[in-house]
Amino acid sequence: xxSSSLSGSLLxxxxxxxxxxxxxxxxxxxAWTSPLTACLSSxxxxxxxxxxxxxxxxxxxxxxxxxxxxxVWPENYRFSLSDCKTIYNIDGxxxxxxxxxxxNSDAVLLFHKGISLSSLPKSPRPPFQKWIWMNxxxxxxxxxxxxxxxxxxxxxxxxxxxxIPVRSRLISRKIPDENFEIPKxxxxxxxxxxxxxxxxxxxxxxxxxxELSKYVKVEVYGKAYGTFLDYKNYFPTIASCKxxxxxxxxxxxxxxxxxxxxxxxxxxxxxVLGPPRKNYERFIPGDSFIHVNDFPDAKALAEYxxxxxxxxxxxxxxxxxxxxxxxxxxxxxKNQEFVLAICTACEYVGRHREYKQIPDIYEWFFN
Ligand SMILES: *[C@@H]1O[C@H](CO)[C@@H](O)[C@H](O)[C@H]1NC(C)=O
Ligand SMILES: *[C@@H]1O[C@H](CO)[C@@H](O)[C@H](O)[C@H]1NC(C)=O
Ligand SMILES: *[C@@H]1O[C@H](CO)[C@@H](O)[C@H](O)[C@H]1NC(C)=O
Ligand SMILES: *[C@@H]1O[C@H](CO)[C@@H](O)[C@H](O)[C@H]1NC(C)=O
Ligand SMILES: *[C@@H]1O[C@H](CO)[C@@H](O)[C@H](O)[C@H]1NC(C)=O
Numbered sequence: 001x002x003s004s005s006l007s008g009s010l011l012x013x014x015x016x017x018x019x020x021x022x023x024x025x026x027x028x029x030x031a032w033t034s035p036l037t038a039c040l041s042s043x044x045x046x047x048x049x050x051x052x053x054x055x056x057x058x059x060x061x062x063x064x065x066x067x068x069x070x071x072v073w074p075e076n077y078r079f080s081l082s083d084c085k086t087i088y089n090i091d092g093x094x095x096x097x098x099x100x101x102x103x104n105s106d107a108v109l110l111f112h113k114g115i116s117l118s119s120l121p122k123s124p125r126p127p128f129q130k131w132i133w134m135n136x137x138x139x140x141x142x143x144x145x146x147x148x149x150x151x152x153x154x155x156x157x158x159x160x161x162x163x164i165p166v167r168s169r170l171i172s173r174k175i176p177d178e179n180f181e182i183p184k185x186x187x188x189x190x191x192x193x194x195x196x197x198x199x200x201x202x203x204x205x206x207x208x209x210x211e212l213s214k215y216v217k218v219e220v221y222g223k224a225y226g227t228f229l230d231y232k233n234y235f236p237t238i239a240s241c242k243x244x245x246x247x248x249x250x251x252x253x254x255x256x257x258x259x260x261x262x263x264x265x266x267x268x269x270x271x272v273l274g275p276p277r278k279n280y281e282r283f284i285p286g287d288s289f290i291h292v293n294d295f296p297d298a299k300a301l302a303e304y305x306x307x308x309x310x311x312x313x314x315x316x317x318x319x320x321x322x323x324x325x326x327x328x329x330x331x332x333x334k335n336q337e338f339v340l341a342i343c344t345a346c347e348y349v350g351r352h353r354e355y356k357q358i359p360d361i362y363e364w365f366f367n
């Protein structure tokens with residue numbers, strides 16, 4: 001799930017490395033000649049030795065990794081602080097939940113739902129410290145709390161124009177994979193859905209599903225229909241279906257969630273309901289999915305799916321993209337819901353030190 005944008009292009013990495021190396025030479029020169037030497041060489045908690053590229057060769061140098069303070073655990077879903085390294089190989093920051101490191105934290109991650117004025121850090125903010133606004137829900141399911149103006153420096157959300165956009169992304173292959181086999185299919189259309197509460201915006205997909213089920217059988221799993229699916233059956237169940245309904249709970253630009261990644265990662269064709277097709281095609285190839293808007297109504301979609309069920313060759317075409325790209329299964333345990341977002345923040349603060357501020361988070365998010 002470590003995205004191509006996370007790993008970045010080689011050029012970009014080199015640019016960062018060269019910039020960092022340059023900075024260190026400057027600091028080193030400064031340290032030699034300045035009375036501040038003692039201060040600069042004092043051990044900030046994050047100092048470690050690492051390999052960096054300098055003068056075109058690999059050298060060992062002290063790299064000061066920024067400290068990222070998780071102010072609250074989102075929804076109180078805790079995971080091991082070393083997971084970013086072990087799961088995504090992200091090691092760009094020192095992640096901590098120890099509030100006594102506040103004065104030394106380069107960035108503080110604040111989970112929107114957990115924010116209230118009384119729960120924000122109280123000590124004065126060190127001038128170098130950035131506050132990150134973290135929100136994984138769509139505007140439809142985001143409450144406005146007062147007092148968030150002139151607080152934040154960075155945004156983290158599903159939106160691509162966030163400072164720290166978060167999503168599972170396809171990974172490109174250099175060597176085409178010719179060996180993909182479509183998993184054995186036992187069902188035609190499946191849907192796992194945990195919520196059909198109208199106030200969350202889920203009324204649209206619910207109505208579409210009701211209409212679709214008049215014309216084609218949809219196997220439904222999940223809390224919304226009282227058939228809880230065990231975590232260990234999540235991917236195998238999706239894999240056993242020819243089509244999977246990747247229906248978002250509300251429709252917003254870029255709001256394309258793990259509901260899409262599930263079928264892509266196991267070899268099932270997603271049928272998507274969400275923002276327009278063009279928006280999906282920013283993230284996945286146009287021939288890898290079916291969009292409900294490709295059809296005048298649910299009946300026409302049902303007929304198409306039924307036809308594809310009989311046409312092996314046409315169905316197979318939906319997997320052509322797999323020669324050049326792969327999708328990694330996302331984390332599905334409840335306490336893992338925010339691991340990718342938090343680790344992506346870690347990756348970001350490890351690379352960026354530039355000044356930023358967001359006067360009005362809501363003006364950006366809701367407009
Ligand atoms: C930094 O830490 C090292 C050992 O980790 C120690 O030898 C050194 O004296 C420390 N430097 C300062 C300025 O505290
Ligand atoms: C950089 O590397 C070149 C070739 O290895 C060497 O001649 C030169 O002295 C190096 N420069 C510095 C500043 O280390
Ligand atoms: C938090 O950090 C402080 C200062 O470094 C340390 O004394 C304390 O033991 C830490 N607490 C935890 C729970 O790690
Ligand atoms: C941070 O520093 C301020 C003084 O600038 C101090 O009042 C406060 O107690 C410190 N906070 C922590 C968590 O160490
Ligand atoms: C972070 O944002 C605050 C408030 O908008 C601003 O005062 C501060 O200078 C910013 N700091 C950095 C390091 O970007």
